[in-house]
Amino acid sequence: MSERLDAEIDQVTQLTRAMLDEYVAWGQKVTVGEVQYAWYYELLDFLNFRMETVDTCLLLVENDKIADSLGLGRSLLEHYMLFMLMCRGRKYIRIQDLSASLNEREFKDRLKEEQEKLRALQAEGETQCLEVTKAPRVSRRLMYVFEGLRSPDEPDFIIPAxxxxxxxxxPERLRLKDENYFQYYEPEPETKKILQGYRDEAALNYKFYLSYDGLLECLELNGLVDAAVIARIEAHYTFLGKFLHPTHNAARDLHEHSNWHTNRTQIGMEYPYSKVAKLLAALYLCYLTAGLLEEAAGLFEGAPAKYISHAGTDELRALTGSVPQKFSYFWFLFNDPPLYDRFNYCIHHATDDELREWGGYAGVPFDRVPFEQHIYGHLERVLNGWSNMRCGVYQSPLQ
Structure with missing residues (x-):
């Protein structure tokens, strides 16, 4: 088993490195159209630094610094969520804060009034607003939903908000108050009021666009995720966050002999990280790299010909597309339920009649299979072989 795990870790990291190499080579394969539009290359600049993080994490995995790689993986996951919206987030929102001027009853009346106004404007074709509703998670704020920041000469071309x-x-505008730090002179009261307005605006924009909850809601608003994908994001985000924020025994639990304690000072633990933990860190990097690169490839493939006449993504797509095929046993965000999860679901929830109807556990409808939240323990079970009298045999993906 140990040798098979070593071989699998090597295969996963090799594919991730191959994607990085192809990403670097891809830039020379893109053919720019008659107009060079800077937006595409500014998004690639964003992606360049994410690929640097992937490269750093690979070095950490190769040097058995697994917890640190997983902590950086949480950052990559957030950047991946943001990048999806930067590439495909056609809808955006505007918030109107009425908390200081209206009570709850007045706000409800105002919301109803605004919704009636919107329906009238939509019927006359005089607005681009799609919907007005109560903003989530805050009181007495209206949320207006729009589609697209469109170019007049390219009506189908949208730059996401x-x-x-x-x-x-x-972040300094959001978090830091000028009066708590060195200033060359005391601002006028009117200036202070304006600066406070900037801080309030930054807080709202962060809350609804860039915070974790804001990213999730905007992804759902744009139809990029559904409730099942959100549940998977929440589980992976929470697991990875244990290695970024102080969490008792998070790193220790990934080690062999994790319950062994000594009284001496040392770097980390005497016993190494388990090979399953190392494989898990490598799988996260592989899937996150593939996801980020697929967003970039789709962006260039869908560009107007006058901006990008040839995307040159064939080799890149071949590599990213192979990730869920080669490592289908790892259930990330958008791939199908692995065979083990179908097997485990059928053992505990499927009837004999259903198993016959589906032709065995492999045929269970995917939407019936729930995601398991215990990421590390789940992978340990996935990598073993199992048998069940009713459902048959599940073979380890490492065999």
Missing amino acids: HYFQFQQFR
Whole structure:
């Protein structure tokens, strides 16, 4: 088993490195159209630094620094969610804050009034607004939903609002108050009021566009994820977050003999990380790299010909497409339920009649199979072989 795990880890990391190499080579395969549009290359610049993080994480995995790689993996997952919206987020929102001027009853009346106005404007074709509703997670704020920041000469070409929100976001504007730090002179009261307005606006934009909850809601708003995918994102995000934020025994639990404690000082633990933990870190990198690169490939493939006349993504797509085929046993965000999860579901939930109807556990409808939240323990079970009197035999993917 140990040798098979070593071989699998090597195969996963080799594919990730192959994707990185092809990404670097891809730039020379793209043919620009008659107009060079900077937006595409600014998104590639964003992606360049994500690929640097992937490269760093591979070095960490190769040097058995597994917890640190998983912590950076949480950052990659958030950037992946943002990149999806920067590439395909056609819908955007505007927030109107009425919390200071209306009470709850007045706000409900105002919401109903705005919805009636919108229906009238839509019937006359005089608005681009798609919907007005109560903003989630906050009180007495209206949320207007629009589609697209469109170019007048390319009506089907849309630059997602997240591109601008990300570029304009300054965390110091959100978090830091000028009066708590060195200033050359005391601002006028009117200036202070304006600066406070900027902070309030930054807080709202962050909350609804760039925070974790905001990213999830915008992904769902744009139809890029559904409830099942959100559940998987939540599980992976929470698991990876244990290695980024203080969490008791998070790194220890990934080691062999994890319950062994010593009284001496050392770097990490005496016993190494388990090979399953190392494979898990490598799988995260492989899937995240493939996901990021597929977003970029789709962006260039869908570009107007006057901007990108040839995307040159054949080799890149071949590599990214092989990830869920070669490593289908790892259930990430958008791939189908692995064979083990179908097997396990049928053992505990399928009737004999259903098994006959489906032709065995492999045929269970995918939407019947729930995701398991215990990421590491689940992978340990996936890699073993199992048998069941009713459902038959599940063979390890390493065999």
